[in-house]
Amino acid sequence: MSGIIGKKIGMTTIFTNGEAVPCTVIEAGPCVVTQVRTEENDGYKAVQLGFGEKKEKRTTKALMGHFKKADTTPKRKLVEFKEFEKDLALGETIRVEDVFEEGEFVDISGKTKGKGFQGVVKRHGFGGVGQSTHGQHNRGRHPGSIGACSYPARVFKGIKMGGRMGHTNVTIQNLKVLRLFPEKNLILVSGSVPGAKNSIITLHK
Incomplete structure (x- = not known):
């Protein structure tokens, strides 16, 4: 090479x-x-x-x-x-x-x-208000539920959330x-x- x-x-x-x-x-x-x-x-x-x-x-x-x-x-x-x-x-x-x-x-x-630190809409392409996939109905650029309940009582690693983007x-x-x-x-x-x-x-x- x-x-x-x-x-x-x-x-x-x-x-x-x-x-x-x-x-x-x-x-x-x-x-x-x-x-x-x-x-x-x-x-x-x-x-x-x-x-x-x-x-x-x-x-x-x-x-x-x-x-x-x-x-x-x-x-x-x-x-x-x-x-x-x-x-x-x-x-x-x-x-x-x-x-x-x-x-x-x-x-x-x-x-x-x-x-820098970016939300789910910019980082992962979530839809937000007006689309049915992810996002909250009354808060346009929020991620919505991440699916945890009494089981497994934790958040799985790798869930698409806000975080540092770029510089890779x-x-x-x-x-x-x-x-x-x-x-x-x-x-x-x-x-x-x-x-x-x-x-x-x-x-x-």
């Missing part, structure tokens, strides 16, 4: 064969190989990539030594990728055109926007690579990807 780390720039629309296609613009790479894991030393094969610049004063001494081994500046995000198509050396730079091609499909992982890791699969702009380290993929603008995401083959 090879891939690259990127940053979500925003969304736009491109035209293909006269059809408007919504797509997400991602700044993918350049990434630096900060560690190469081997079967002999680590028990598995993987490549650790670093993306984004970070101030030296905000980096621990242990991580500074880690980056100096790779002869690179401190990086904001470190991610491991397994099964890279080619052997990579410590300190090597990976660009978007080295991993992806136009027309292929990728999986993209990111952290969704945080919504989500992977969207099979997004098509529409365009590559190697000179600007940009990649355009069809559809939307998790996260807010400028959030860090990972792209996998």
Whole structure:
């Protein structure tokens, strides 16, 4: 599973064969190989990539030594990728055109926007007043009964109720690579990807 780390720039629309296609613009790479894991030393094969610049004063001494081994500046995000198509050396730079091609499909992982504490209508799609499914007849956005009585005399785990929503890791699969702009380290993929603008995401083959 090879891939690259990127940053979500925003969304736009491109035209293909006269059809408007919504797509997400991602700044993918350049990434630096900060560690190469081997079967002999680590028990598995993987490549650790670093993306984004970070101030030296905000980096621990242990991580500074880690980056100096790779002869690179401190990086904001470190991610491991397994099964890279080619052997990579410590300190090597990976660009978007080295991993992806136009027309292929990728999986993209990111952290969704945080919504805070939300009720059942927004969080689970309950109907509320005017619909027969869940909701109270006189309090529009309340959850209604949760079904507990003298038996089982408790509320089962997993009942759909209000609670914290968003800010979770989500992977969207099979997004098509529409365009590559190697000179600007940009990649355009069809559809939307998790996260807010400028959030860090990972792209996998």
